[in-house]
Amino acid sequence: MSEKTLIVYYSWSGTTTRMAKLLQKITESKLEEIKVSADTFSNDMNKTSEIANQQIASGDLPEVNKISKLDDYDLILVGSPVWSGQVATPIRSFLKQVGDFNGKIAQFHTSAGSDDKYEADFEKLLNGLKVNPGLGMTSGDLSNEKSAT
Ligand code: FMN
Numbered sequence: 001m002s003e004k005t006l007i008v009y010y011s012w013s014g015t016t017t018r019m020a021k022l023l024q025k026i027t028e029s030k031l032e033e034i035k036v037s038a039d040t041f042s043n044d045m046n047k048t049s050e051i052a053n054q055q056i057a058s059g060d061l062p063e064v065n066k067i068s069k070l071d072d073y074d075l076i077l078v079g080s081p082v083w084s085g086q087v088a089t090p091i092r093s094f095l096k097q098v099g100d101f102n103g104k105i106a107q108f109h110t111s112a113g114s115d116d117k118y119e120a121d122f123e124k125l126l127n128g129l130k131v132n133p134g135l136g137m138t139s140g141d142l143s144n145e146k147s148a149t
Helices: 015-027 045-058 089-098 118-125 139-143
Strands: 005-009 030-033 075-083 104-111 131-138
Touching: 005 015, 015 030, 015 075, 015 104, 015 139, 045 075, 045 089, 075 089, 075 118, 075 131, 104 118, 104 139, 118 131, 131 139
Parallel strands: 005 030, 005 075, 075 104, 104 131
Antiparallel strands: none
């Protein structure tokens, strides 16, 4: 692949990490993980969901690491778990860094199977930037993948 590709992802419980690593193997691209401080979410899924929904409602998104030199890339693949049908809040924070990036953007996501609204939410967060077709997988699809870990 002659295009320079960056994969940026967030993962709360490891599934999106597996998918990101698989994609990295295929595309030989650079991999960057989005991180939040340890006290941002809970170890409990329902509590984490509550915290994330509150972050969206208040507009107070979590602080994340800055990914430098986005403009060096032709394509950015952005990976997130699906939370309440939507893009997880650490990736919502990251997407603010994308600004007016003029390369290509595509998304990948993992879910428990209920992801109908995800793509539209992702596109909305990019304020009119063109989004290329992406892909979603379920946690079950990825749970037997040993080679990526
Ligand atoms: N899965 C769905 O299919 N639909 C959802 O709306 C959904 N909401 C979730 C909310 C929270 C806070 C969490 C922790 C999980 C949710 N899930 C949902 C399941 C995750 O999307 C799924 O397990 C995903 O693969 C986890 O990725 P990760 O291991 O990279 O965090």
